[in-house]
Amino acid sequence: MKPVHVRPFVIEDRAPILDILHRTGMFTSEEIEVARELIDAWIYRPEQKDYILYAAEAEGKVWGYVCYGPTPATEGTFDLYWIAVDPLQQRSGIGKQLLLFTEELIRKDRGRLIIIETSSQDKYSPTRSFYERNGYILEARIKDFYRSGDDRLIYVKRF
DSSP, X not given: OOOOXXXXXXXXXXXXHHHHHHXXXXXXXXXXXXXXXXXXXXHHOTTOOSOEEEXXXXXXXXXXXXXXXXXXXXXXXXXXXXXXXXXXXXXXXXXXXXXXXXXXXXXXXXXXXXXXXXXXXXGGHHHHHHHHHTTOEEEEEEEEEEETTEEEEEEEEEO
């Protein structure tokens, strides 16, 4: 496992993370635009409390990030919106470190439930396996949510 330093996301992380999102080949341009909007909310609207971002750094480079936040109108429920790792560093443990770091922060914030949504497309099979290996349970499936034949899968982890 490659050890990384997880720290609050800063403006200098914006370009490398957007580059990582493009290079993964996993996300549409519309999805990357949503990620950019959440990144910009964190950077340019520090008063907002909906999106919390951290970056994973090693060897002077940013290798990944996580974006999560409390689910509005709930007690102790959090959404994990984004977790992404540089494609050249995937399977090195960075994603797991980001996930464990985020879970610890959520526990400290009296979190009791984490929600993660993903796609049923075949290309997301490694993503789903990652969540399952880390104790997330498939709680719900909404057929044809994203488009015909592309279901929304909702994973949860309870503390």
